[in-house]
Amino acid sequence: MIQETQNSGRFAVCLDELGCHCGKFQKLHLPCSQVFVACKYAHHDFEEHIAPMYRLDQVSKVYESFFDKLRKEDYWPPYTTG
């Protein structure tokens, strides 16, 4: 566990457990500023802590499949609520 002190307080970062006391690391699955500092201090590659869903090769897979043409509005099924 590595601790960083900032003007607003202290934050504990645990790179092994992918956690930081600020909570952003766990919520966003992206390194927060404290994790960047901890990685630099521990000589870790911060990119290892970026969730795969943010990687460009994963994002580009969304566009691998074909999309159907959008039909003329007259052919759309009726929209019902409830």
Ligand SMILES: [Zn+2]
């Ligand atoms: Zn943090």
